[in-house]
Amino acid sequence: MKFLSILIVLSISFSGYSQQTNFVDFKTAKVNIAIHPKVKEVIGQVTYSFDVLKPVDSLFIDAQNMAFNKVVLNGTSATAYRYDDKKLWIIHPFRPSKDNVITLDYTTHPKKAMYFIDWNAQEGVTSSDLLQKKYIEKQVWTQGQGKYTSNWLPSFDDMKEKVIFDLNITFDKHYEVIANGRLINKKENDSTITWQYDMQQPMSSYLLALAIGKYNKKVKVSKSGIPLDLYYYPQDSLKFEPTYRYSKRIFDFLEKEIGVPYAWQNYKEVPVKDFLYAGMENTSTTIFSYAFVIDSTAFVDKNYVNVNAHELAHQWFGDLVTETSGTHHWLQEGFATYYALLAEREVFGDNYYYWRLYEYAQELLQQDQVNQGSALLDSKASSTTFYKRGAWVLHALREKVGDEVFKKAVKSYLEKHRFKNVETNDFIGEVERICGKDLKDFVATWLKNKLFPYDDALESLKQSTFIQEYLMVDCEVKTSKCDDYLVSGISDKAKIKLLSQIPDRINGDVFRNSIKVRQAIAKNLTTIPLGLKRDYESLLEDKSYITIETALYNLWVNFPDDRSKYLQKTKDIQGFNDKNIRTLWLALALNTPKFEPENKQRFFEELRNYTNPNYDFNLRQNAFQYLGLLHACDSICQENLQQATKHHNWRFSKFSKNMLETIKQEKN
Numbered sequence: 001m002k003f004l005s006i007l008i009v010l011s012i013s014f015s016g017y018s019q020q021t022n023f024v025d026f027k028t029a030k031v032n033i034a035i036h037p038k039v040k041e042v043i044g045q046v047t048y049s050f051d052v053l054k055p056v057d058s059l060f061i062d063a064q065n066m067a068f069n070k071v072v073l074n075g076t077s078a079t080a081y082r083y084d085d086k087k088l089w090i091i092h093p094f095r096p097s098k099d100n101v102i103t104l105d106y107t108t109h110p111k112k113a114m115y116f117i118d119w120n121a122q123e124g125v126t127s128s129d130l131l132q133k134k135y136i137e138k139q140v141w142t143q144g145q146g147k148y149t150s151n152w153l154p155s156f157d158d159m160k161e162k163v164i165f166d167l168n169i170t171f172d173k174h175y176e177v178i179a180n181g182r183l184i185n186k187k188e189n190d191s192t193i194t195w196q197y198d199m200q201q202p203m204s205s206y207l208l209a210l211a212i213g214k215y216n217k218k219v220k221v222s223k224s225g226i227p228l229d230l231y232y233y234p235q236d237s238l239k240f241e242p243t244y245r246y247s248k249r250i251f252d253f254l255e256k257e258i259g260v261p262y263a264w265q266n267y268k269e270v271p272v273k274d275f276l277y278a279g280m281e282n283t284s285t286t287i288f289s290y291a292f293v294i295d296s297t298a299f300v301d302k303n304y305v306n307v308n309a310h311e312l313a314h315q316w317f318g319d320l321v322t323e324t325s326g327t328h329h330w331l332q333e334g335f336a337t338y339y340a341l342l343a344e345r346e347v348f349g350d351n352y353y354y355w356r357l358y359e360y361a362q363e364l365l366q367q368d369q370v371n372q373g374s375a376l377l378d379s380k381a382s383s384t385t386f387y388k389r390g391a392w393v394l395h396a397l398r399e400k401v402g403d404e405v406f407k408k409a410v411k412s413y414l415e416k417h418r419f420k421n422v423e424t425n426d427f428i429g430e431v432e433r434i435c436g437k438d439l440k441d442f443v444a445t446w447l448k449n450k451l452f453p454y455d456d457a458l459e460s461l462k463q464s465t466f467i468q469e470y471l472m473v474d475c476e477v478k479t480s481k482c483d484d485y486l487v488s489g490i491s492d493k494a495k496i497k498l499l500s501q502i503p504d505r506i507n508g509d510v511f512r513n514s515i516k517v518r519q520a521i522a523k524n525l526t527t528i529p530l531g532l533k534r535d536y537e538s539l540l541e542d543k544s545y546i547t548i549e550t551a552l553y554n555l556w557v558n559f560p561d562d563r564s565k566y567l568q569k570t571k572d573i574q575g576f577n578d579k580n581i582r583t584l585w586l587a588l589a590l591n592t593p594k595f596e597p598e599n600k601q602r603f604f605e606e607l608r609n610y611t612n613p614n615y616d617f618n619l620r621q622n623a624f625q626y627l628g629l630l631h632a633c634d635s636i637c638q639e640n641l642q643q644a645t646k647h648h649n650w651r652f653s654k655f656s657k658n659m660l661e662t663i664k665q666e667k668n
Ligand SMILES: [Zn+2]
Pocket: 001, 002, 003, 310, 314, 332, 333, 336
C-alpha cells in the first residue's frame, strides 16, 4: 500500500487462538456473492476446503457482523458453531485429515473494507444538480489491508493463512466487475451478470479485492506475455495516455530487475473515486486513487509513475511473499519503495534516483531530530521508517555486497518462500549465504539502531556528482558566485535550493530557466518587483497547474489594478482533479468587486456546489477551505460539511470536524 501521507502503522494482533495455522490449513475458497449497493448489502456463500494437521476441537473463520443462514461441514448441516460477531467457531472433534469442506451462507452490511460510492446520490433537475451529475461515479470497491476483508467475506485476518480464492460476483449488468485473477466467464441473468474470476495460486485474505463501476479498458501485453488490463472511466479517454504512460515499461523493467517471473495470470490497474490511500497492491489487481488519473499538463507535477511502480513491486514483495507480522513490514514497504525508485531511475534517470534518496535521508534525519524515529524492526515504526528507511537499507546493502550478490539473493529469497510468509532473517540470511559474509554489523546499524545512519547515507550519496554539486552550491552566506548561479549550468535542483535563499537575485534572465525552476520562482518571489511584472505574468502560460495556481494568487495580491485581467486570462483552467485552480479562481473572483459583479452569485453557487457529497473529497476540501476563508460557509455548505464529518476517509472527516468546530466558535 502506498499512503498519501502519514499512516497509522498496521499491527495485527490475534486474540486467543493465534496459531490456528499450526492445526489447520485452508486451501481453496469458492466464493459466490451478490452485492446490492443501494442497501449496502452482501449476500454470499463461501466454500472452503481444508486439511486438519493436528487434532483440535474447534476452528475459526474471521467474520465481522454477519448473519449466518447455514453452516455445513463435510455435508452435515447439523454442524455445531458459535458466533461472537467477530469469529465463527466451528465446534467439532477434528482429526488429522485431508480435503474437508465447509460451506457458509451469510448476509452482511459491511461498515468498512467494502465501500459504496454515490449510489444514493441526488440526480435532480436544477442547474447545479446537472453540473454535479457528471461527477457521480457509482462504484463499489474494497480495501483489505488495515480494514480486514472479513468485513465482507468470512476469511482470515491472519496473513499467514494463504488460500486460492475464486470469486464469483453477481451485480447489475450495466457495470464492470473487476476482481483478483482471470475472468473465465460472464454469465448473463435477467438484470445481472455473474462474473467468474479464477485464481491459481494462494494469497492472504487482505489482498482480496473487487472494484465495480463504469469502466473502459485497454490491454497491453508485457514482454513476458502477461496481459496488463488498464482501466479508465469512459469520459477519460484523453487521460489514458499520460496516466498509464509508463505502465508497460515499468512492468517489463521490474520483471527483469527482480529476476523472478510475475506470479499471477494477469495484472489490472483500476482507478476509483474517494480511495483511502494512493494505491493498494491487491493480488493481480491494483486499485489506485483517481487523483492520479491525469492529463499531460498535470503529469509535470503529479504523475502515477511512483505509485504505479510501488504497487506493482508489491506483487512480489507482499503478495508473493508476505510478512508474518508488522515487525517485518519493511519487507513489503521498504522493498516496494526501493523497487519503485529503481523503476523511476529507469524512466527519469540517475540524478532523479539520487535526488529521491537524498530527500528520503533528509526526512529520516528530521524524524530523528524530533525524536520520532525508531528502529526498522519496530512494529510501531512510522511509515517514513518502513518505507523510506527500508528503501535506504536496500540501497546501502546493494552497495555493500554488490549488484550480483544482491540480485541473486533477492531471487533466491523469493523463490524459496513463494506463496509463503517471511521474516527479516529469511532475506538477510539469504544475502549472507550468497556473499559468504556476516552482516551483523550492517543489521545493527541499518535495521536495529534507533537512529538512521545519516552520515553513512550522505557518504553514499556523494558518489553522485549531481548530489555533490547540490550540496556544494550554497548561498546561505552570500558570495560573489551567487550572482551567477541562477543563470549558470548547475542543475535545476541546485537552482531551486538557491531561489529560496536569494530570491532577491531573481532577474529577467532567471525566468529563462526550465519549467521546474520557474515554478520555484513562482513560489519564492511573493513580492514581485515592478520590473519583473511582465516576466512573472508569463508564468500563467506554463504547462504546470501548480505554477499557474501560485502565480495567479501572487499576481492578484501584488497588482490589484490588474486583477480582472488575470481572472479573465485564467477563467477556463480547472487544474488537477481537485480543481486547484478553478476553486482558487472562484474565491479570487468573489473577492474582486469590479470583476463581473453580475456573476457573483453564480460564482458563489459554483464554489458552494463543490462541497456537495457527489464530488471527490479532495475537491470538496478545497471548496470548504475557500468558503471558510471567505466566511461564506452558509447553511447549505454547513450541511455538506456536517455530512463530510462521516466520510470514510479519516483525514477528510477530521478536517470537516475541525472546520465545523471553528465555525461554531466564530458564531459564539
Ligand atoms: Zn506499499
